Structure formats: C-alpha cells, structure tokens
Amino acid sequence: MSVFSGLKFRKVYSPIHNLDPRIKFIYVCVIFVIAILYSELIPLIVLFFLQVPFVLLARVQREWVRSLRGAGYLAALIFFTNFIFKFIGAGYTILPYDVETTIGLTLRFVVLVESFSVFFLTTSPDHLGLALEQTRVPYEFVFAFTTAVRFVPVLAEEAQTIMDAQKARGLELEKGNFMKRIRNYIPILIPLIVSAIRRSLELAEAMESRAWGATKKRTNLYALKMRKGDFALIAITATILAAAIYIRLYVPVPMLHDILASWTHTAKLLTITLL
Amino acid sequence: MIEVKDVYFSYQNGVEALKGVSLTIKDGEFVAIMGQNGAGKTTLVKHFNGLLKPAKGQVLIDGVDTTKRSIAELSKDVGFVFQNPDSQLFSETVEDEIAFALKNFGYETEVIEKRITWALNLLNLTQYRKTSPFMLSGGERKRVALASILAWDPKTLILDEPTIGQDYEQKEKLRQFIMQMRTQQKTIIAVTHDVEFVAECNPRVLLMREGKVIADGIATRILTDPEILTQASIVPPQIAQIFLELPGLNLQKDIIDVYEAARILQNILEKRGR
DSSP states (O other), rough: HHHHTTTTOOOOOOOTTTTTHHHHHHHHHHHHHHHHHOSSSHHHHHHHHTTTHHHHHOOOHHHHHHHHHHHHHHHHHHHHHHHHHHHHHTTSSSOHHHHHHHHHHHHHHHHHHHHHHHHHSOHHHHHHHHHHHTTOOHHHHHHHHHHHHHHHHHHHHHHHHHHHHHHTTOOOOTOOSHHHHTTTTTTHHHHHHHHHHHHHHHHHHHHHHTTTTTOOSOSSSSSOOOOOHHHHHHHHHHHHHHHHHHHHHSSSSOOHHHHHHHHHHHHHHHHHHHH | OOEEEEEEEOOTTOOOEEEEEEEOOOOOOOEEEEOOOOTSSHHHHHHHTTTSSOOEEEEETEEEEESSSSHHHHHHHHEEEEGGGGTOOOOSSSHHHHHHHHHTOOOOOOHHHHHHHHHHHTTGGGGGGGOGGGGSSHHHHHHHHHHHHHOOOOOOEEETTTTOOOOHHHHHHHHHHHHHHTTTTTTTEEEHHHHHHHHHOOOOOEEEETTTTEEEHHHHHHTHHHHHHHHOOOOOOOHHHHHHHHHTTTSSOOOOOHHHHHHHHHHHHHHHHO
C-alpha cells in the first residue's frame, strides 16, 4: 500500500504545487522518454538526482521516500530477474558489464516511479481535471477520472471498516494456506464492491439533481494560466531533452565500471611510481 | 469486566483520539457512551475487542490484557455490532450470514443450525432465513447484522449507533431487547448520539470530549446537568429541558423519564386545582 501513499496528494503550498499541471506532465513525460533513451548507469544516476531539487522545493520528501520504498520490492524483482538471465546468458559468470546494465535497468524503473510520484504528489486532482479539460478532453471523461481519484481514500477507509467488522466476527485473514487466504478476502471484497456500486448510484442521482450535463458549454471558476515558473520549467525541460538527445547521438556514454577500472589502474601506477 | 487504565491512542495520521482514558465496566452493566463526533467514542470501544491496541496504558478484559489475545479470541467474549450493516453483509442468504462467525469460531454444524434458528427468532427474522440480505430494508439489514453477532451469545455486546435509521417502533424493540439482555447479566455498551433513546433507557452514561471522559454517572444525573452537556455539545432530552425551563415551579431537576415527569406535573396541577 505504501506505493499508493506515495501517489496521494496532500495540500502544501510550494512553487512546484503552483505550476501548471500540463507543463509538469510534459516534464514527467520528458524524464520518462530520457529514461527509456538510456540504459547506461551514469546518465540514469544523473536523471535520478535531477528530481531531488524538485522534491525538496515541493517539500514532499517524506512521501517521496515512502513511494520509493514502496517501489523497492518491484525494483528488487526487476534486478534479480535481469541479473539471473544475464548470469545464465554469460555462461554462469558475473561480468561487471552485466551487473552495471542490470543496476541501470532497475534504476530506470525507479526513475519512472520517482518522476510520476513527484507529479502526483504535487498536483491536486482538481488541478489535473482542469488541465485535462483545458486540453479539450471531453468533460465526462475528466469528471470520471477526477471522481475516481477522489474516491480512492474514501474506499480505502471503507475497506478498513469492513475489515474491522469481519475481524470482529472472527475472520482471521492470515490464517490457512495460500488458497484459503485468498478466500478469506471474499467477506471483505463483496461488501466493498456492493457499497461502491451503491455509492456510485447515489452520486449519480445527486449529480443529476444538481443539473449535471444541463449545458454543453461549461465555464470554470478557475482557469489555468501560464506564469513565470511555468515558462522556466518549459525552458528547463527543453534544455534537458535537447542535451539528452545530443549526448545520445554524438557523445559516447562511458560505463561506470570502465571508469572505475581505469581509476584503479592509474592509482596502481601512481603508487608504483611513488614507491 | 472491562478495565481501561490510562489509555492513550493516536491514529497513523497523527490524530490523538484517546488521551488518558480510565474506566471500569462491570459485568451486567448497561453503558451509553456519548459525545460529539471525533470525541473518541468509537476509538474507545474498538479497544474492547482488540481491534485497536492502546499505545500507552492497558485494557483488561476479565483481567487479561488485550495485547495478549487475538481479535478473534476477544470477539468471542465481546461482540461488536458496527454502525453500518453494509460493512459486514456479504452472504447469499441471511442464514449463511449468521453462520459465518459461528464457522469462524469453529462450532459444530448442529450447534450452528440451532444458534441460527435461535438468533433469527430473537430478532423476528425467521421468515427471511433464505432471503438475500441485500434484498432487505435498512432496518432489517441492521437486525441481521445484530443477529449475526448475537448468534454466538457473547458476554458483552457493543452497539455502535444502534438507533440510526430506525423508526420509533424498531427503537422501542431495541430498547426492550437491551432490557432483556440485561436480565441475562449481559454487559451492553452503546455508542450513541440519540439523547432521547438514552433518556428512555436510563443507563450509566460516559460523556467524552476530545479523547477524555469528562463525566461518568447515571443518565438522570448526567443528562440533566446543562453545564456538562454543553461541554460535550449535547442538548438535554426534551423532558429535562422542560423541567429546566420551569424554574418558578421549584421542580426536581433530575427527571428524564416521560411517565415520571407526567406524574410530577399532574401532582402540581392537582394541588393548584384544589
């Protein structure tokens, strides 16, 4: 569940929270593209640390760390599966090159999680809905999306209550073998689904009674406007993208283990000459 | 017997729900826990069957610390009926719904069968035995939820907001039912906002505010003390209000029962008539 808590929005006032979500989304997409562009470790490390100033500026370090920790399991899985296949592929030997690309692949996943987490941590669902609407996404879809996002914490709370109610009737979730444990969740899932359906029907009625969809053209209380910070972020994003593409095309990216090897080599030479 | 010793509890989001609560509930007592929303009522009762464990302090059920027993073990002694029946109903028939807990507690098939019949009978649900609980009305669902807890005959019964969504007749049945349970020496703990219901039952009242118990005593005393009630944002029952609003008549202040009030007023009127 900790992965999700790393995606949950909490209201904080910061320069990052005030940015236009559209621009933030472009930034996240650019980071995404660059992460796919490179499989070498060094640029991915750079990419990882590139997000840190954003996180600090937005003051969401705690949640961010939590989401990274939540992604840890999946990252470990990616690392080990890749590592095992590389290990077998290399004829049951561990090559430094393989280790580095494996770490690189894992870090690529972490960078993706990290950038999306920054985006969702600093963008309120309302803002996001507004951004979608202003990019001409039909309002029905926008509404469905923002409602879904908004009801996640409500459902989580409900699930907790249901779990308590069933535990009070002697349900022990952790008891039994694998199949029994899955079946243990039926008394929790059914009330949850039933109440979600009931809730959605009620919501639909409440919306209808407040004239939902009465006019084709809606107006918004707030309109998103580009400010200085947004233009700055566009400039930063463009620069990062341009630099990334340029380096990809014209500059050979060194491997970390080569650098380390050459360093140890020079260190050895140095000690020999000094002695 | 339930003993709560200086219990503190905070939720994960940092809300301090209980700040040093101490109390004792003896076997066979009927206790109403009242107070405004967020006062910590439900948090407190969730400590009684181990759903929550104190961060500091101790909760003892019949002398055993709740941290030393599982929720399932505790639930066998302390039945907890949740406010919303929809947070527990999931079976295809009312019968299965009631059997769920009995199976969890490992009762034999014949015993389960007997207990179901007994619980359905107790709450006038016999005709719905094979009905889906989702097809029943709100009040009936609430009764099914109650029956599913009563089925294993716990020593202590916790009712969270038992009167919400119930019409007067159902409330009256609930009151009679509670009285009946009391004759069997069951402990009843009700979390409620329903002042009139409490006034009719006249139980021991625990008033809570901001995670603390601010008053503890018989309903006739607590519900007629405007000062304490204001602190807990509770309006006195209507009978008490009438008696408080008639200072010129020199009436007793601790009256919440309709029939007693009528008798007193009748006496005064008769004296005047003479």
